[in-house]
Amino acid sequence: MKLWDLQGRELASFPTHLAPVSAISFRPDGKAIATASRDGTAQVWSLQGRKVLTLKGHQGWVMYVTFSRDGKAIATASRDKTAKLWNLQGQELLTLRGHEDAVTGIGFSGDGQTIATSSTDRTVRLWNRQGDRLQVLQGHTDAVAALHLGPDNRLLASGGEDRSIRLWSLDGLMGAQASVSQPATGVMTWYDALGKEAIWGVSFSPDSKSIGTTGRYTLAKLWTSTGRELLTLQGHMDTVRSLQFSPDGKRILTASKDKTIKLWNLNGKLLRTLRGHRADVRSATFSPDGKTIASASWDTTAKLWNLDGQELVTLRGHQAGLRSIQFSPDGQAIATTSEDGTAKLWDRQGKALATLRGHQGGVLALSFSPDGQVIATTSADKTIKLWNRQGKELKTLKGHAAEVNAASFSPNGQILATACEAAYIYLWSRDGELLQVLGGHPAGIRSLSFSPDGQTLASSDASGNVVLWRLDLQSNLDALLEQGCKWVGDYLNNSTDVKQSDRHLCDSFVINP
Known part of the structure; x- marks a missing residue:
């Protein structure tokens, strides 16, 4: 080991481990140094090179070592898939188990009460000082090689072999038992314990306190916003395709491959079953006043029903x-999408008002803007199209690399979120300008839903994950770029790895500290 002053002068040199040293860390008071080694140990040294302590207990290389911020504890991470905490006398305090591969890094929060670990299993995990796992941060697509917790307990940065750096917002997430994922925006993820089943649909209740999901099984479920299961709706005989809350939040509507639509109360009691379609019912929804139900089926028809289950009209075309x-x-028109490559607008009597033609593949989903003047459609042709109420195409949005499965306007109508089979969410302005791309899902995204206050976006994927993204929808593209420049400003200015020409990438933004 060599010690140097800031002018580059060598202060001391002394031998340490008999195998390569993988990490080194100063104690916060600067009076001792810890080293981690491939010999399976960590050691603590004085600044004069005297060995103070040897930490033995890992069954593989020690990949990383660090002190707690108060200097009273030492944490080690190992290739044996564990991390350990030690006191300054070398006594092992606890072992953190749960990673599925080598633990590459470890760090303490500013208050010292939370520990973060990174691993080649592609996750970052949060733990309390008693060794209980608090969170799993998912989003990296390859080994996570490094992490750093901010001193204010609000941000965590991780870097991976997927060539990405991710910033995770930890606000409110250090105490809940849930699984969390966030690339640059606050995110919470949970996984349905029924198994690796696609979650086809996700929907917020009107008060934002509950979330409904449907999947590749015969159940629908209600959850809290922290991922705690509240209720299971059981009664369908085949895959449940969609779930919607009534506008007053008192009833739930489900549509199923078993050719039926079911109406439930919030206690999970089945109120009514609507029968009449001759094939898979792919979607069902309430009218804005909550008095009419609309359903869309693979039998090429849509139907309107009253709440007693009586069929009012069939939409054919x-x-x-x-x-x-x-x-x-406004409840006066109905829009449908079809595998025939079109969307259609209808009146309440079943008359076709307009046919939206232009997609080169099946039209998979749609969303009305809150003012009802713009309709967004998504397609297997990888595009999104914007239309007016007369059926005139306004714009085509391109960028997704796979079929676009879902679209949702924010409640204020200023943001359009779209999601695709390539596992990315795109956020667009109402004018079609791409604002942000959200990544982190491990499989194709099937559904999107904004919370009524517009601050949270829920997404679900084909692996059974639901992700809640906390969004700052007041930010325009310039604001997002300015935020990014704040994050990387020091790196651009000071890193020796940055080309001189790249040091000025953020010069056009006035960065306020």
Whole structure:
């Protein structure tokens, strides 16, 4: 080991481990140094090179070592898939188990009460000082090689072999038992314990306190916003395709591959079963006043029903199975999408008002803007199209690398979120400008839903994950870029790895400390 002053002068040199040293860390008071080694140990040294302590207990290389911020504890991370805490006398305090591969890094929060670990299993995990796992941060697509917890307990940075650096917002997430994922925006993820089943649909209740999900099984579920399961709706005989809350939040509507629609109360009691479709019912929704139900089926028809289950009208005109259905915000029009490559607008009497033509593949989903003047459609052709109420195409949005499965306007109408089979969410302005890309899902995203206050976006994927993204929808593209420049400003200015020409990338932004 060599010690140097800031002018580059060598102060001391002394031998340490008999195998390569993988990490080194100063004690916060600067009076001792800890080293980690491939010999399976960590050691503590005085500044004069005297060995103070040897920490033995790992069954593989020690990949990283660090002191707690108060200097009273030492943490080690090992290739044996564990991390350990030690006191300054070399006594092992606890072992953190749960990673599925080598633990590459470890760090303490500013208050010392939370520990973060990174691993080649592609996750970052949060623990309390008693060794209980608090969170699993998922999003990296390859080994996580490094991490750093901010001193204010609010941010964690991780770097991975997927060539990405991710910033995770830890606000409110250090105490809940849930699994969390966040690339640059606050995110919470949970996983349905029924198994690796696709979650086809996700929907917020009107008060934002509950979230409904449907998947590749015969159940629908209600959850809290922290991922605690509240209720299971059981009664369908095949895959449940969609779930919607009534506008007053007192009833729930589910549509199923078993050709039926079911109406439930919030206690999970089945109120009514609507029968009449001859094939898979892909989507069902309430009218804005909550008095009418609309359903879309693979039998090429859509139907309107009253709350007693009486069929009011059948909408006919599509040439292939229907994918989705939605009322306009004023309740006067109904929009449907179909595998025939079109979307259609209808009145409440079943008359076709307009046919939206232009996609080169099946139209998979749609969303009305809150003012009802713009309709967004998504397609297997990897595009999104914006239309007016007369069926005129306004714009085509391109960028997704796979079929676009879902779309949702924010409640204020200023943001359009779209999601695709390539596992990315795109946020667009109402004018079609790309604002942000959210990554982190491990599989194709099937559904999107904004919370009524517009601050949270829920997404679900084909691996059974639900992700809650906390969004700052007041930010425009310049604001997002300015935020990014704040994060990387020091690196651009000071790193020897940055080209001189790149040091000025953020010069156009005035960065306020």
